Amino acid sequence: MSDIEKEPDQLRSCSTDLSVILGEGEDQVTKWYHSQALARKSKYIDSMLSTPMKEKDEKVITFPDITPDIWDDMMKFLDSPAAVLRMTPRDALKVATFYDKYEFVEGTKLCDLLLADYFRSLEKMEKDYSVDVNLYVESLVVAHKANLVKAVFAGISYIWGKMPILCTPPYACNMFTEKQMDTLIPILLDAMSGKNKLRYGFHPFPPGSDDDGTEAFYIKRPCLGLMIDEPGFSKIYISTCNQKMEGGLLLRTV
Numbered sequence: 508m509s510d511i512e513k514e515p516d517q518l519r520s521c522s523t524d525l526s527v528i529l530g531e532g533e534d535q536v537t538k539w540y541h542s543q544a545l546a547r548k549s550k551y552i553d554s555m556l557s558t559p560m561k562e563k564d565e566k567v568i569t570f571p572d573i574t575p576d577i578w579d580d581m582m583k584f585l586d587s588p589a590a591v592l593r594m595t596p597r598d599a600l601k602v603a604t605f606y607d608k609y610e611f612v613e614g615t616k617l618c619d620l621l622l623a624d625y626f627r628s629l630e631k632m633e634k635d636y637s638v639d640v641n642l643y644v645e646s647l648v649v650a651h652k653a654n655l656v657k658a659v660f661a662g663i664s665y666i667w668g669k670m671p672i673l674c675t676p677p678y679a680c681n682m683f684t685e686k687q688m689d690t691l692i693p694i695l696l697d698a699m700s701g702k703n704k705l706r707y708g709f710h711p712f713p714p715g716s717d718d719d720g721t722e723a724f725y726i727k728r729p730c731l732g733l734m735i736d737e738p739g740f741s742k743i744y745i746s747t748c749n750q751k752m753e754g755g756l757l758l759r760t761v
């Protein structure tokens with residue numbers, strides 16, 4: 508059953524006139540808002556309320572895929588500068604795809620900047636061994652899905668710096684598992700493809716490259732003697748990295 512308890516009006520001169528239904532089934536909740544205020548936050552909502560649709564006539568908008576707690580976070584980060592200052596990458600992961608899907612432009616920008624800063628901070632985090640590789644992978648997946656352009660560029664730049672060279676363990680070319688690489692490679696291939704690399708900010712023709720314009724140079728760039736668009740790349744890559752790391756350690760101990 509829907510929780511239709513009306514929230515107190517925020518403005519005495521303007522009654523809340525828009526009901527937002529969140530979730531599905533027994534967990535469904537209804538919240539009330541000023542339609543003009545909410546429409547300013549979301550192009551999607553503005554479109555719904557400005558075209559001849561039932562949402563405009565009934566002043567009801569339904570988001571079955573957004574739970575009440577996630578919606579509360581979405582509104583909190585849009586309305587409270589103090590909340591933004593405390594926002595973490597994990598917070599962004601919860602709301603970014605919904606901000607993008609329902610065109611909350613300022614929310615999308617906020618997540619883009621926050622995750623881009625997070626990706627750029629990873630090299631500093633390596634110094635105290637505080638990099639959470641799982642969080643990095645999950646963040647890049649969400650950034651790509653939510654069309655966070657700055658974040659995708661920063662996130663890919665980090666992994667790209669690891670792949671062709673042997674860095675200092677534990678954050679070296681073998682810091683990712685095969686499963687994680689299987690998750691990351693499609694993102695790299697898409698973001699660095701000919702149709703997308705300019706969008707994400709990757710230079711189309713790096714100095715000294717042999718890119719003829721028909722293939723994305725970055726996709727064909729060798730990584731430890733491999734090409735990242737080869738079938739089974741992840742398994743071969745991880746195995747090759749481990750062998751080279753073991754060989755390097757052996758040489759240093761002889």
